[in-house]
Amino acid sequence: MGVGEAAVRLFSETSQALVDSAVYLDYNATTPVDPRVVASLVPYLSTHFGNPSSAHLYGRQPHTALVRARAQVAALIGASPEEILFTGSGSEADATAIRGVVTAATRSGLGHPHVITQVTEHPAVLAACAYAQVHHGAEVTVLGVDAQGLVDPQDLLAALRPETVLVSIMHANNETGVLQPVAELLRITGEHGALFHTDAAQSVGKIPVDVTELGVDLLTLVGHKIYAPKGIAALYVRHGVGLDPLISGGGQEGGYRAGTENVPYAVALGTAAQLAAADLSAGEPARLEGLRDRLHRELQQRLPHRVHLNNGLGVPRLPQTLNISIAGTSGHAVLAGCPQLAASTGSACHAGTHQPSPVLSAMGFAQEHVLAALRLTLGRWTTTTDIVIAAEAIAHAVRGQSNSNT
Numbered sequence: 163m164g165v166g167e168a169a170v171r172l173f174s175e176t177s178q179a180l181v182d183s184a185v186y187l188d189y190n191a192t193t194p195v196d197p198r199v200v201a202s203l204v205p206y207l208s209t210h211f212g213n214p215s216s217a218h219l220y221g222r223q224p225h226t227a228l229v230r231a232r233a234q235v236a237a238l239i240g241a242s243p244e245e246i247l248f249t250g251s252g253s254e255a256d257a258t259a260i261r262g263v264v265t266a267a268t269r270s271g272l273g274h275p276h277v278i279t280q281v282t283e284h285p286a287v288l289a290a291c292a293y294a295q296v297h298h299g300a301e302v303t304v305l306g307v308d309a310q311g312l313v314d315p316q317d318l319l320a321a322l323r324p325e326t327v328l329v330s331i332m333h334a335n336n337e338t339g340v341l342q343p344v345a346e347l348l349r350i351t352g353e354h355g356a357l358f359h360t361d362a363a364q365s366v367g368k369i370p371v372d373v374t375e376l377g378v379d380l381l382t383l384v385g386h387k388i389y390a391p392k393g394i395a396a397l398y399v400r401h402g403v404g405l406d407p408l409i410s411g412g413g414q415e416g417g418y419r420a421g422t423e424n425v426p427y428a429v430a431l432g433t434a435a436q437l438a439a440a441d442l443s444a445g446e447p448a449r450l451e452g453l454r455d456r457l458h459r460e461l462q463q464r465l466p467h468r469v470h471l472n473n474g475l476g477v478p479r480l481p482q483t484l485n486i487s488i489a490g491t492s493g494h495a496v497l498a499g500c501p502q503l504a505a506s507t508g509s510a511c512h513a514g515t516h517q518p519s520p521v522l523s524a525m526g527f528a529q530e531h532v533l534a535a536l537r538l539t540l541g542r543w544t545t546t547t548d549i550v551i552a553a554e555a556i557a558h559a560v561r562g563q564s565n566s567n568t
């Protein structure tokens with residue numbers, strides 16, 4: 163069987179696996195690995211096992227594959243291949259951007275570099291800023307958001323200082339899908355001469371993202387959000403941006419990240435990037451947006467006046483993300499009542515208690531509303547049938563919950 167045939171067989175196996183078990187509406191948490199991605203990486207675990215830095219025969223194929231993968235990732239976001247740095251996770255890419263800029267600034271003599279971020283960032287960004295504060299002497303400002311989850315550009319303007327070296331504000335939020343006004347935030351940042359990093363883990367591959375059009379200096383993208391495996395990501399570093407490595411050693415990745423490259427996973431990310439580009443041209447965002455809005459409508463029809471949208475209408479947002487609160491329910495109890503659906507809630511369970519999502523809380527929603535939230539996220543294998551099954555399962559679980567409350 164050729165690689166192409168194997169990929170087709172695996173592709174149907176993946177969708178079959180999703181059909182046979184629970185309906186998967188948790189694509190923002192992680193995506194299934196596309197079988198075409200699996201097929202592309204396997205030869206680099208076996209036949210082409212060599213070190214891409216080796217000058218001999220065994221190094222050649224891995225080296226060529228790495229070059230190709232870098233170009234594929236670059237093409238998805240309009241970058242040059244030399245501007246793509248492979249990392250082991252999105253968290254590492256975020257930390258490299260934030261801590262790398264701060265330590266480079268400190269090394270060049272700035273006593274207390276200032277970093278600005280905002281409250282609904284992924285913990286990877288918030289923790290990297292906190293680390294820079296504690297260990298590298300940085301000062302950090304965390305901006306608030308409005309009821310739609312958006313940063314006010316005037317707040318950014320007021321927070322900028324002569325010592326501000328970096329602004330890190332995400333492109334799309336992982337819980338709500340809301341898109342920050344990055345173009346406007348960038349314009350303000352640029353006028354102050356600071357660098358701009360955006361965590362685009364959730365937007366790259368879902369909507370067109372072009373680093374030149376956006377004008378960002380640093381951008382994070384993540385493999386396991388675009389049908390590649392977990393454990394591979396990339397940081398776009400614009401030509402000329404000064405960054406210290408988190409890990410030094412053998413000088414791989416242009417000196418930004420030491421360690422023999424993970425060629426199979428880089429190949430996987432390259433293939434995933436190429437497939438994502440094809441999806442974008444084929445209208446996948448519109449298909450997902452249609453299914454997402456259908457899911458919203460199906461829920462509204464089954465549960466009249468109870469379904470509240472948490473990622474506001476009229477605000478730019480990702481096509482595949484629906485975040486709702488169903489009045490009078492607990493998100494955890496609803497999902498527990500529909501085991502045939504895999505989705506997320508607006509809270510995390512710590513030591514047996516449910517902590518409300520900091521993202522929805524920062525938007526000003528009351529705790530009860532946040533604890534009632536469901537995050538339903540769609541992707542490549544989501545079908546109309548999934549949407550109808552999910553809406554029916556949720557409505558059934560809500561009715562069950564309401565009855566047991568009375």
Ligand SMILES: Cc1ncc(COP(=O)(O)O)c(C=O)c1O
Pocket residue numbers: 190191250251252253254256284286332334335336361362363364384386393395
């Ligand atoms: C917005 C955002 N940034 C960063 C990350 C972290 O990526 P990783 O899990 O690869 O560290 C995630 C993953 O959930 C994310 O959604």
